Amino acid sequence: MTQFPMHGQWVALRLYASNLRSTKRNCYGQKKLPKIAKVTNLRCSLVNFATITPIDFTSVPTGLPYKVKNAFNNGGRICYMNLIVPLRIWILAGVRLLAILSVFSCSSFYANESPAKWMAGFAKVDVTPNEPIRMAGYGNRDRPSESTDTPLFVRAMALRNESSPIHLIFSVDTIGLPGEMTSSLAEQIEKKHGLSRSQIVFCSTHTHCGPDLSSELSNIFAKELTSGEVTVGLRYRDLLSKAILEGADKAIGELAPAKLAYAQGSVGFAANRRVLKEGRWSTFGVQSDGPVDHTVPVLRITDSSGTLRGTVFNYACHCTTLGGDHYAINSEWAGYATNKIEAANSGSVALCTIGCGADANPFPRGKIEFVQQHGLSLASEVLRVLASPMTQIDQSVAATFGYAGLLSICRQPKNL
Numbered sequence: 001m002t003q004f005p006m007h008g009q010w011v012a013l014r015l016y017a018s019n020l021r022s023t024k025r026n027c028y029g030q031k032k033l034p035k036i037a038k039v040t041n042l043r044c045s046l047v048n049f050a051t052i053t054p055i056d057f058t059s060v061p062t063g064l065p066y067k068v069k070n071a072f073n074n075g076g077r078i079c080y081m082n083l084i085v086p087l088r089i090w091i092l093a094g095v096r097l098l099a100i101l102s103v104f105s106c107s108s109f110y111a112n113e114s115p116a117k118w119m120a121g122f123a124k125v126d127v128t129p130n131e132p133i134r135m136a137g138y139g140n141r142d143r144p145s146e147s148t149d150t151p152l153f154v155r156a157m158a159l160r161n162e163s164s165p166i167h168l169i170f171s172v173d174t175i176g177l178p179g180e181m182t183s184s185l186a187e188q189i190e191k192k193h194g195l196s197r198s199q200i201v202f203c204s205t206h207t208h209c210g211p212d213l214s215s216e217l218s219n220i221f222a223k224e225l226t227s228g229e230v231t232v233g234l235r236y237r238d239l240l241s242k243a244i245l246e247g248a249d250k251a252i253g254e255l256a257p258a259k260l261a262y263a264q265g266s267v268g269f270a271a272n273r274r275v276l277k278e279g280r281w282s283t284f285g286v287q288s289d290g291p292v293d294h295t296v297p298v299l300r301i302t303d304s305s306g307t308l309r310g311t312v313f314n315y316a317c318h319c320t321t322l323g324g325d326h327y328a329i330n331s332e333w334a335g336y337a338t339n340k341i342e343a344a345n346s347g348s349v350a351l352c353t354i355g356c357g358a359d360a361n362p363f364p365r366g367k368i369e370f371v372q373q374h375g376l377s378l379a380s381e382v383l384r385v386l387a388s389p390m391t392q393i394d395q396s397v398a399a400t401f402g403y404a405g406l407l408s409i410c411r412q413p414k415n416l
Contacts, residue, residue, distance in 0.1 A: 118393075120301045121158040121254030122310045122349035123247040127173065127240050128152045129211050129329060134221070134229050136175040137208025138324030142223040144232070145211075149330040149368065152210060154240070155338070155351045156247035157301070157310055158255055163396040166193065166255070168248055169201045169312070171338075171351035173331045174240070176204045178215040185241060189248050198401035202244075203353040207319040209330035213237045257304045261390035265296040265381040269333075269374045270317035271363035284361070292316070292360050296378065298385045299393075308345045313337075313382045316355030321362045321371040333362060336375020341382055350382075 128151040132144035152173035160166040168189070182202045189195050212218055214233030218225055225233070272290025275283050293316040301310040319332035331339075334352040341350040362374050 120258035121251040123250035125243040136212040139220040147328040156251040158251035205334035207332040260393040263390040270360040273361040316357035333374035337378040340379035
């Protein structure tokens with residue numbers, strides 16, 4: 001596999017596509033044409049990102065979907081960030097896609113003259129659906145879930161030190177969170193705890209075997225949701241929102257002295273899925289020489305005595321080991337990995353975030369045994385890293401928040 005250099009000046013866009021209906025038409029009568037965004041001048045901190053500037057579409061280097069220049073200012077110590085921004089991007093003429101831009105990389109903490117004194121708190125809230133529900137992730141699914149393989153959770157971490165306010169990061173066992181939902185949650189957290197939007201990050205494990213939230217992604221289904229199924233999805237969405245707010249309360253309430261350290265490992269089950277023929281996409285499968293990121297960044301949080309309280313780790317891959325014929329709720333490899341790490345460290349909470357893995361599927365796929373295999377391999381690597389020498393983090397956090405803008409382009413068809 002070609003290693004994708006995620007920690008330098010390159011960053012990837014991961015595009016999770018769904019065929020969204022449109023009432024608008026383009027300049028020659030079809031559905032609206034592609035919108036492409038180029039992202040520049042991005043900084044990141046522990047829990048958020050800074051500036052995204054919309055400019056013209058750029059050329060594509062061989063083997064990479066997009067080139068994003070000067071994406072990260074990488075001149076200082078380590079940081080850990082994962083941001084999910086819902087965008088509507090037109091990629092192919094006549095097809096509207098819902099894209100999620102997810103950025104994960106190392107950049108600089110903004111240094112203080114003296115070491116930071118950290119405090120950390122964690123929470124874990126069960127959000128397993130208690131009734132049959134339509135499942136997100138595959139358009140061919142035509143009925144609600146039939147059983148539950150594993151529970152689903154909201155996991156939360158609160159961080160602060162003497163020179164910066166509280167920051168929150170959530171990892172949710174779901175395919176993604178609608179923008180209107182995260183906006184509402186952020187407003188409620190700000191009202192109760194005084195945190196600004198820049199101090200909150202919502203991450204999803206992107207399991208394709210979790211509940212549909214009756215949102216924009218519901219448009220992927222070949223068989224539309226019934227009114228009753230929509231109601232069930234909205235009911236679960238309300239349950240999930242309450243759990244996220246509960247997680248915020250608990251994590252902030254559990255703030256206690258902590259030490260932070262960072263290192264990274266590597267796991268190889270992510271495989272590039274865009275099979276190319278003569279330089280063009282032909283189908284989904286395994287492209288052995290395609291770009292992929294196998295690195296596993298790990299953030300370790302311990303108490304003052306060195307006992308593990310929490311872990312945040314990242315892997316750039318879809319949670320799609322199981323396919324559209326699977327009708328049981330399942331947290332996928334991300335859930336298996338976090339559960340294994342937590343079981344090995346009683347009382348700790350492990351947060352999994354997903355990196356730039358839109359073109360990466362787990363391999364092999366299709367069986368529960370493979371989900372367990374991938375989860376175990378990732379957990380084993382994280383546990384190995386946690387037990388190895390790690391770089392102490394002794395600098396504080398800076399965070400900002402913004403939105404990505406898009407520009408429209410209109411190409412005249414060749415045969416009109």
